[in-house]
Amino acid sequence: MNHSIKTKPEILIPTWAGRSGPGYWGDSDFMSQDNQSTSLWLSLRGVMAGDPCSYMDRCCRAIGDLGLYVWLDIHGTVSIDLRLHDAGSLTLAEGEQRIQLLRRLHAKGKAYPFNGFQRVTTVHAELSRALVALGIRRALVYHGTNMAETHEGVGLAIERIAASLQERLARMRQRCTA
Secondary structure (H helix, E strand, C coil): CCCCCCCCCEEEEEHHHHHCCCCCCCCCCCCCCCCEEEEEEEECCCCCCCCHHHHHCCHHHCCEEEEEEEEEEEEECEEEEECCCCCCCCCCHHHHHHHHHHHHHHEEEEEEEECCCCCCCCHHHHEEEEEEHHHCCEEEEECCCCCCCEEEEEHHHHHHHHHHHHHHHHHHHHHHHH
């Protein structure tokens, strides 16, 4: 019998070289109206080893609908949820693909308390723990149209994300004291 080896794509955080702030991680700056909390949508991306067009792979496209929703308040309370995001109309096969991916990530991420916790901590610490639990070790760095993508350690991306959110918190605190 001939069994084809089914490879699973590596899950990465997509980033853009030289960019920071809202829009950098798929973030729409979901800032609350009360200036007491802010949130960030951290997109995920799938890549297949040796495939420069990973976005053509069905599983890689499905991963693009998944991400981490990071919420924090002015007091330093952080919560991270794994979510399916903006997956409008899906065929049955596409829905099954998303369910398989969520099951895969759920099985990997059991070491981290996704969905339903809030604790006073730092975004850097919690995001690091969440990504380690999911097995995400690298960030994919886009350099622009017709330019090759590169990779970097996920720690560098986490530092930039945490710094961006700390800047938001500082502006929120300033508005609250004004």
